Amino acid sequence: MVTLAEVAQHAGVSASTVSYVLSGKRSISAGTRQRVEQSIQELGYHPNxxxxxxASSRSNIIALMVPLRTDMYVPVMMEIAIAVATTARTHGYDVLLLTGEEGPDAVRRVTGSGLADAMILMDVELDDERLPLLRDTDQPSVLIGLPADTSGLTCVDLDFRATGALCVEHLATLGHREIAVIGEAPAVYERHTGFAERTLDGLRSRARELELRVLHRPCEGGYDAMAATLxxxxxxxxxxxxxxxxxxxxxxxxLALLRQQGRAVPEDVSVIAVCPExxxxxxxxxLTSVAIPAPEMGRRAVEQLVAKLDGRETEEVVLLAPELTVRASTGPLSGG
Amino acid sequence: MVTLAEVAQHAGVSASTVSYVLSGKRSISAGTRQRVEQSIQELGYHPNxxxxxxASSRSNIIALMVPLRTDMYVPVMMEIAIAVATTARTHGYDVLLLTGEEGPDAVRRVTGSGLADAMILMDVELDDERLPLLRDTDQPSVLIGLPADTSGLTCVDLDFRATGALCVEHLATLGHREIAVIGEAPAVYERHTGFAERTLDGLRSRARELELRVLHRPCEGGYDAMAATLxxxxxxxxxxxxxxxxxxxxxxxxLALLRQQGRAVPEDVSVIAVCPExxxxxxxxxLTSVAIPAPEMGRRAVEQLVAKLDGRETEEVVLLAPELTVRASTGPLSGG
DNA sequence: ATAGGTTGTCGAAGCGCTTCGATACCCGCT
DNA sequence: AGCGGGTATCGAAGCGCTTCGACAACCTAT
Known part of the structure; x- marks a missing residue:
């Protein structure tokens, strides 16, 4: 294993000089810099x-806490995680993967041990038990998702309220007057995950304004549950x-059930999904859909976090504007 | 921030004693142990x-390298990743999430910097460019997936060859004589990812023995591609x-297309999937299916790795036996 | 010429922990 | 009484790096 000292010796300078070449925290003459860089190359040096x-009280690691459950949309989680990892690397950070399993203890452990400089939490519940800890510590953190009380926290999420409104507006424009919402599994609502409720809120209040009727039904995934719900x-x-x-x-x-029942999409019924592209x-x-911009969410979360780590001011809540893409599953209400 | 020294002082012992209480590497009297543990509690100490x-040249971190691509089955990746993280924790390790993006450089970086003690690689190609590095270093590693040459490596994977054979056998038993294989996207084969080819191998050789005809067609996901392929x-x-x-x-x-064409499952055609439960x-x-035991794969990978880290001997290749579960998508060939 | 300011480099201290002797003590033998 | 052999504890060194203050060398501006 090659050390700083060996590089220094090889380049004929002191250890601190090598350190400053690496960090750029003091000016170094062009010649010295070059010699040091050369030595680093030749010896294949990697800082420990x-x-x-x-020495620096900085680990250059960001902790990412993902939910353990798989009752929610997994690919979204994965996309976010990958975007977090990728973006973090471009800022010089690595990512530590924590599962929700340990709960608040994981927060304590990571904060206390200096394992990570900051953390990103996914799948935040409205009244999450980890939040008090985050408010207490001075370790920066960013939530993906919105809790009930965002004071003192930084959050990134899709604007699900606007998403709900957008869906209603689109259907209203097409002449639909009665809308059904197929929601997440009941467990998701019981757990008070914010996004599901916020979508519903946005949906309902816009529906009221436009005088549409809304019926909301949570639904487990799968064929049977959907059949019963439908x-x-x-x-x-x-x-x-x-x-x-x-x-x-x-x-x-x-879609299969509608087809089976002889209801044509989009001639007889229109379907909008809130899902990844x-x-x-x-x-x-x-499907006509409002996209869940998972990579964007991961990226923004990291950027907020890095901003905080660099001592820059950040907004408290970043809500990404929803975008609706019209495809083949929605159309004007025929007949009437 | 609480340090070891503060705990020592609080408990009235030396720093090394506290360290030994923590690591258990030397015997400590019951009384002292208790006092130290008490102090740790009271001060809320977390080792840095x-x-x-x-000091120990051990980070207690395992690096997990996940593929960046999303052309393969993402939930499997996620399940593996979560199983890895969970299992690692039970052995006292944390998990560092690396994406395939950096490629071999990531291996060098992690190995060189001592960021992690060991690494797990997913989505290994038959002739992966990271393998020489792994063979060179003395940092333990485990692959999830099988490369062409496994010498000097430790690998964990589902026995895809047996999986293929199992599928053929089941269909043969039911009287089917002509089989079509809907494979992964062409890109997966071009990349020489082993599992797809191994499944095909197992399938073909068993089919030859049982005198079935096999037609293999790679297929992009989605409706249109499937329609064309079918x-x-x-x-x-x-x-x-x-x-x-x-x-x-x-x-x-x-399934949708078969239905649409008036071919009943399982009366007219049988379908077996190789996929998560x-x-x-x-x-x-x-679906009658052979399960991809993602959590088991993640767990075993970590166990192999921990065994290596503890200096225990490990097998070179761990192949998990496939299990076929008969459900509603396969049945005896009617008519003939 | 000299004071004052830059610029580039060095040495040393110290980050919080592990680990290796060394030491002190107690036990049971002879 | 004296000795070998545990057992429990301590002190100090050192892991590889960052960072602070010091300092020499040089460059202006008086």
Whole structure:
């Protein structure tokens, strides 16, 4: 293993000079810099992470806490995680992967041990038990998702309220008056994950303004659950002609069932999904959708975090504007 | 920030004693141990990770390198990653998340800097450019997936060859004589990812023994690609009655298309998928499938790695036995 | 010429921990 | 009484790096 001292000796300078070449924190003459860089190359030197962390109290690591559960849309999580890792690298940080399993203890452990300089939390509940800890420590953190009280926190999320509103508006424009919302699994609502409720809020309040009727049904993923849910919906509101789906694993079952029941999409009923682009485009009907911009969310979270680590001021809440893409699953209400 | 020295002072012992209490590397009297532990509690002490790493040359971190691409089945990746993180924690390790983006450089960086004690690589290609580096260094590593040459490496994977054979056997038992294989996207084969080829191998050789005909078609995910592929298959082999699908994003399109063409599953055609349990159970037809045991793979990988780190001997290749679960998508060939 | 300011480099201290003798003590033997 | 052999604890060195203050060398501006 090559050390700083060996590089210094090889280049004929002192250790501190090498350190300053590496960090750029003091000016170094062109000649010296070059010799040092040359030595680093030749010896294949890599600074020792532990020593660096100890001396500088900076680990250059960002902790990312992902949920352990898989009842929510997994690819979104993965995309966010990958975007976080990628973006972090461009800022010189590595990413430590924590699962939600340890809960608040993980926050204590990481904060206390200096394992990471900062952390990003995913799948934040409205009244998350980790939040008090985050407010207490001076270790920077960013949430992906919105808790009930964002004071003293930095959050990044899609503007789900606007997302809900956008869906309603689109359906309203097409002439639909009765809308059904296929939501996430009941567990997601019970857990008080904010995004599902916020979407619903936005949906409902815009619907009220536009005088549409909204029926909301949480739904487990899969074919059977969807079949039962759909039956109940048409039973209760036979006039339903628009669907908003916020549950990836209900999309394909819904389409199959509608087809099976002889309801054509988009001639008879329109369907809008809130899902990643890929899902919308790979479905058996190209779906009109509001995209969940997972990579963007991961990227922004890291950027906020790096800004904080650099001592820059940041906004408290970053809400990404939803974008609706019209594809083949929505159309004007025929007949009336 | 609380340090070891402060704990020592509080407990009235020397720093080294506290260290030994923590590590258990020397015997400590019950009384002293108790006092120290008490002090640790009261002060809320957490050992500093950097200092520990520096002094012991052990970071207690395992690096996990996930592929950057998303052309393969993402939930499997995520499940593996989560299983790795969870299992690692039970052994006292944390997980550093690396993306494939940096390629071999990431291996050098991590190895050189002592950031991690060991690494796990996912999505290994048959002739992966990272392998020479791994063989060179004495840092332990485990691959999830099999390269062409496994000498000097430790690998964990599903026995895809046996998986292929198992699928053929099941279909043969049911009387099917012409089988079509819907494979991964062409890019996956071009990249020489081993698992796809191994499945095919197992499939073909068992088919030869049992005198079945096999037609293999790689397939991009999605509806359109599947439609084109399916048309070609029936064009070429009208008698095809059994399908093996190894491409999660082709499953639902395939089922939809068969339905649409008036081919009943499993009465007219049988379908077996190689996919995670959840996908098999949530599909519009409950799928007979060979499970991809993602969590098990992650767990085993970590266990192998920890064994190596502890200086224990390990097998070179761990192949998990495939398990076929019969559900509603396969049945005896009717008519003949 | 000299005071004052830059610029480039060095030496040393110290980050918080682990670990290796060394030491002190107690026990049971002879 | 004296000795070998545990057991429990301590002190000090050192892991590889960053960073601060010091200092020499040089450049202006008086």
């Amino acid at each position: 992470a532990g020593a660096r962390a100890l 039956a109940r919906i048409f039973d209760e509101r036979p006039g339903t002609s628009g669907f908003v789906v916020q549950n990836e694993s209900a999309v394909e079952p819904l 890929q899902v919308a485009m790979q479905a058996s009907v190209r | 990770a950097g200092a520990r790493a520096l 048309a070609r298959i029936f064009d070429e082999r009208p008698g095809t009655s059994g399908f093996v699908v190894q491409n999660e994003s082709a499953v639902e399109p395939l 959840q996908v098999a159970m949530q599909a519009s037809v409950r």
